Amino acid sequence: MAAEHPSERTGIVHLTARAPQVSGDEMVASLVPPPQFGAATFETYQADPAYPSQQEAKDLLMRFAGVGPAPVKRGGLFSRAKREPELKPGVYLDGGFGVGKTHLLAAVFHAMPARRKYFGSFIEYTALVGALGYKPTVALFRGADLLCIDEFELDDPGDTMVMTRLLGELVASGTRLAATSNTPPNALGEGRFAAQDFLREIHAMAEAFQTLRIDGVDYRQRAIDGHAVVLTDTEYERALTDAAQAGLVSDDGFTALVEHLAAVHPSRYIRLIDGLSTIGMRDVSELVDQSAALRFVAFVDRVYDAQIPLRATGLGLDQVFGEEMLAGGYRKKYLRAISRLIALTAS
Numbered sequence: 001m002a003a004e005h006p007s008e009r010t011g012i013v014h015l016t017a018r019a020p021q022v023s024g025d026e027m028v029a030s031l032v033p034p035p036q037f038g039a040a041t042f043e044t045y046q047a048d049p050a051y052p053s054q055q056e057a058k059d060l061l062m063r064f065a066g067v068g069p070a071p072v073k074r075g076g077l078f079s080r081a082k083r084e085p086e087l088k089p090g091v092y093l094d095g096g097f098g099v100g101k102t103h104l105l106a107a108v109f110h111a112m113p114a115r116r117k118y119f120g121s122f123i124e125y126t127a128l129v130g131a132l133g134y135k136p137t138v139a140l141f142r143g144a145d146l147l148c149i150d151e152f153e154l155d156d157p158g159d160t161m162v163m164t165r166l167l168g169e170l171v172a173s174g175t176r177l178a179a180t181s182n183t184p185p186n187a188l189g190e191g192r193f194a195a196q197d198f199l200r201e202i203h204a205m206a207e208a209f210q211t212l213r214i215d216g217v218d219y220r221q222r223a224i225d226g227h228a229v230v231l232t233d234t235e236y237e238r239a240l241t242d243a244a245q246a247g248l249v250s251d252d253g254f255t256a257l258v259e260h261l262a263a264v265h266p267s268r269y270i271r272l273i274d275g276l277s278t279i280g281m282r283d284v285s286e287l288v289d290q291s292a293a294l295r296f297v298a299f300v301d302r303v304y305d306a307q308i309p310l311r312a313t314g315l316g317l318d319q320v321f322g323e324e325m326l327a328g329g330y331r332k333k334y335l336r337a338i339s340r341l342i343a344l345t346a347s
Contacts (some may be wrong), residue, residue: 020271031118034305037106065111090177095214101180114145127267149179228317229345247277254284261295269302284314304340309347317341
């Protein structure tokens, strides 16, 4: 197997041999929309006419970003335009899976003519606080024009409280906020709309947010009752060998990789997979430790953001979270991870 070198672009490496270091400045520099939303705009968001809430959300978010649309005049030539309600400093997009919430959030980021703006998942922001400390993180973001938070999570009271406190300090200094809910795919009404939970959990911050409910059908039409692709040992070796001819590929035992994630701060997972075109995991098995499972979820989120295909043997990656975990408080996280694992093994 090829030895890893910073200049290499092909070959096979081991993630368990990587010990990435990421500075605070590098972590902040990475707070931009993921590649699949790197060019997302309001123009490329196609609102479904069957669900008027999509166009309504788009129009309000365009106003929030300062790019229109202009108020419609009523009556004669000299009549005044209809007065629009004053916008709050924060907006929260609530809706089902796959209705374009992240696309709209990224469109806000790209459209707002702000000098300092940041885009990251809830996990990325809490990881930054964990790596730098609370006060340095506040100092880092103070004075920012816009903070976009994708998939605002409510299942960890500690993290929710930290983020609420952080956002409260930033709003007080003039920062505007835009956030989305972390609704699981195909939840069949279970926690489908999280706005009331969100407003309850953020307590005093609730008045700073306007909630927008976005209805619709998953544009990907991808059901969670599908399954992750599982390869035989021979298929796996062939897949990694072929991929390594064109790009840098990782090959690790699943158990060893999960153990290694415990030694790498989640804020560094993005650097852990830097430069990879395919990730391989051998002998996948069910996760029995919740801390390990949550670290794996954070890892999957970074892999999904980078759109790196997964190849695996053993247990299907959609089955790594057991029934007890799926019935617990982190159900949303695990369902989201399962959906992403199914997609990444099929890509």
